[in-house]
Amino acid sequence: xKDINEDIAWAKINQDVLKSLENPRKLYWVIxxxxxxxxxxxxxxxxxxxxVGMGVxxxxxxxxxxxxxxxxxxWIGMSHSGTLLxxxxxxxxxxxxxxxxxxxxxxxTFSLMTxxxxxxxxxxxxxxxxxxxxxxxxxxxxxNFQSPLLWDAMAIxxxxxxSILFLYVGMIPDLAIARDNIHEGWRKKLYSALALGWxxxxxxxRNFRVTYLTIACFLIPLAVSVHSIVASDFAMSQQPGxxxxxxPPYFVAGALYSGCAAIITLFIILRYVFRFEEYMxxxxxxxxxxLTFAISMVWTYLNAVEFASVxxxxxxxxxxxxxxxxxxxxxxxxxxxxxxxxVVPLVLAIKRFQTSIPVLFVVSLLLNLGMWxxxxxxxxxxxxxxxxxxxxxxxxxxxxxQWGMVLGSFGWFTLLFMIFCKVFPSVSMYEVKEMxxxxxxxxxxxxxxxxx
Amino acid sequence: xxxRHILAxxxxxxxxxxxxxxxxTSQIKGFDVDKDMVVKSPIEHPEVEEFLGDKPVYxxxxxxxxxxxxxxxxxxxxxxxxxxxxAQLKGGKPIVPLPPNFVLTYxxxxxxxxxxxxxxxxxCAGLPARRSPLYSAKVSEDQIGILVQVDESAARALKEIFTxxxxxxxxxxxxx
Numbered sequence: 001x002k003d004i005n006e007d008i009a010w011a012k013i014n015q016d017v018l019k020s021l022e023n024p025r026k027l028y029w030v031i032x033x034x035x036x037x038x039x040x041x042x043x044x045x046x047x048x049x050x051x052v053g054m055g056v057x058x059x060x061x062x063x064x065x066x067x068x069x070x071x072x073x074x075w076i077g078m079s080h081s082g083t084l085l086x087x088x089x090x091x092x093x094x095x096x097x098x099x100x101x102x103x104x105x106x107x108x109t110f111s112l113m114t115x116x117x118x119x120x121x122x123x124x125x126x127x128x129x130x131x132x133x134x135x136x137x138x139x140x141x142x143x144n145f146q147s148p149l150l151w152d153a154m155a156i157x158x159x160x161x162x163s164i165l166f167l168y169v170g171m172i173p174d175l176a177i178a179r180d181n182i183h184e185g186w187r188k189k190l191y192s193a194l195a196l197g198w199x200x201x202x203x204x205x206r207n208f209r210v211t212y213l214t215i216a217c218f219l220i221p222l223a224v225s226v227h228s229i230v231a232s233d234f235a236m237s238q239q240p241g242x243x244x245x246x247x248p249p250y251f252v253a254g255a256l257y258s259g260c261a262a263i264i265t266l267f268i269i270l271r272y273v274f275r276f277e278e279y280m281x282x283x284x285x286x287x288x289x290x291l292t293f294a295i296s297m298v299w300t301y302l303n304a305v306e307f308a309s310v311x312x313x314x315x316x317x318x319x320x321x322x323x324x325x326x327x328x329x330x331x332x333x334x335x336x337x338x339x340x341x342x343v344v345p346l347v348l349a350i351k352r353f354q355t356s357i358p359v360l361f362v363v364s365l366l367l368n369l370g371m372w373x374x375x376x377x378x379x380x381x382x383x384x385x386x387x388x389x390x391x392x393x394x395x396x397x398x399x400x401x402q403w404g405m406v407l408g409s410f411g412w413f414t415l416l417f418m419i420f421c422k423v424f425p426s427v428s429m430y431e432v433k434e435m436x437x438x439x440x441x442x443x444x445x446x447x448x449x450x451x452x
Numbered sequence: 453x454x455x456r457h458i459l460a461x462x463x464x465x466x467x468x469x470x471x472x473x474x475x476x477t478s479q480i481k482g483f484d485v486d487k488d489m490v491v492k493s494p495i496e497h498p499e500v501e502e503f504l505g506d507k508p509v510y511x512x513x514x515x516x517x518x519x520x521x522x523x524x525x526x527x528x529x530x531x532x533x534x535x536x537x538x539a540q541l542k543g544g545k546p547i548v549p550l551p552p553n554f555v556l557t558y559x560x561x562x563x564x565x566x567x568x569x570x571x572x573x574x575x576c577a578g579l580p581a582r583r584s585p586l587y588s589a590k591v592s593e594d595q596i597g598i599l600v601q602v603d604e605s606a607a608r609a610l611k612e613i614f615t616x617x618x619x620x621x622x623x624x625x626x627x628x
Contacts, residue, residue, distance in 0.1 A: 153561075180593075196579040200494060204577045208577065225562075447564070
């Protein structure tokens with residue numbers, strides 16, 4: 001089965017994608033309104049926490065990070081999907097990525113925006129946020145440049161701004177198509193401004209290709225560095241359970257894993273909502289599923305490596321944290337993580353499920369639940385079983401305010417993402433045309449060689 | 453002599469390529485293929501570059517300069533700030549510690565590289581740009597456009613070549 005119908009007319013590609021900007025199914029509005037409602041809960045919780053103080057979040061020693069930082073890591077991880085599909089697969093000339101990479105890039109951008117919010121939220125005193133940036137205070141003192149927390153701020157800023165530019169540059173030819181085909185109105189003005197006068201000249205395409213490739217090359221090490229730095233927030237501390245050498249690759253694998261799972265979820269939603277059945281095809285979904293399965297196995301392996309290195313290190317404090325994860329109050333969540341992250345993906349190895357939309361939708365949600373639990377299981381158990389015995393009886397469960405904020409972040413992300421897909425083409429028109437053109441050319445060549 | 457702009461639209465790359473090849477060999481007076489012709493296409497097509505001939509791209513030089521400047525700026529910003537700490541006791545630790553500074557230098561290296569690459573792209577691709585004297589929305593759909601600027605005397609010969617190669621549409625406008 002072919003990834004895409006090679007006989008599809010280029011004009012039809014334009015029409016189908018541009019139609020998605022104006023005429024989605026009703027489910028679109030249901031999702032947007034639900035996301036708005038959920039986001040409002042998060043805003044309400046933040047306003048309450050801001051007015052009353054951090055006590056309402058039930059964040060206190062030893063549990064100083066709670067769900068906020070766990071969710072922060074989750075969203076940073078989610079952002080790796082765009083880099084994987086856009087940059088890595090672009091360099092590998094995997095052209096099946098073309099119909100789906102745009103929304104993955106948008107996911108990257110909005111995940112990072114969501115993650116950034118948690119940095120501010122967990123501080124409590126929002127006005128102190130500036131101190132995590134490389135900027136001196138009124139006494140001329142700069143932040144500690146040796147702290148991974150400051151590296152985090154810089155890495156996320158670099159990743160966010162680069163991702164936005166990458167997304168925008170890759171969209172310029174499509175914005176020109178939209179400009180040429182949309183009737184008068186605010187959309188026409190918006191697309192005209194953003195298309196920068198693009199006309200598809202040979203000079204523009206030549207420079208475009210080099211630019212896109214160059215930024216893709218930058219984004220790959222950048223994405224790796226971002227999540228390695230997030231891992232350093234933990235691994236460079238002396239806390240039991242965190243001081244593990246394999247944390248950076250473990251974090252990067254987890255990031256790619258959750259990103260891929262989210263791509264499957266959003267693939268299924270966008271395919272239905274915007275009637276993209278001809279572009280987001282089942283063979284492409286199958287390839288994404290196989291990629292996700294491969295990454296899930298890497299993640300499972302690195303998980304095992306982490307457990308083994310803690311177990312055989314004979315560091316009693318780290319060992320105690322590991323035992324506590326498996327048998328203590330967090331055990332249901334820890335085993336849930338193992339189940340969702342390592343057992344559920346085995347479904348993806350079964351051929352008939354690789355194109356089953358209902359099964360994949362449920363599985364992808366479970367995978368992401370597993371990846372969220374993973375982050376929580378990194379943060380919470382160590383705080384509740386540190387070197388000091390006084391920490392051992394402080395099982396502070398996250399308050400409803402924390403849960404509300406976590407929920408709100410999903411609303412915020414969904415809202416931004418769905419608005420983006422309604423305003424900008426979520427399928428790259430010019431790249432789908434390229435894909436169709438080159439595949440057709442390749443088929444013709446194969447046929448003529450076969451005839452001889 | 454007054455100039456004219458002519459835009460011819462073709463349904464496929466083969467026709468466009470044939471036109472460019474003929475324009476190269478035809479030696480029309482008052483028309484230089486390398487200077488006076490622009491090919492517009494709906495997709496990035498490596499074959500277009502092949503039949504247009506090698507044209508240099510300078511974006512990567514912007515990248516190099518941006519990345520190096522970004523890295524230097526990052527390192528010296530951090531080191532400069534740390535050097536101010538001479539007044540404070542450092543407990544025997546280095547004033548400018550290289551391993552941790554490398555991380556931020558690396559991030560700034562990438563940040564500078566990406567930002568200046570984009571700037572280079574805009575400069576090299578001539579963006580933002582005003583619309584060409586002749587433009588057809590069909591180019592963003594499925595047709596290949598060849599836009600030429602010629603002396604009025606050569607316009608007729610060019611149009612004949614376009615027609616010979618089954619141009620779908622020919623637009624013409626007086627230039628400056």
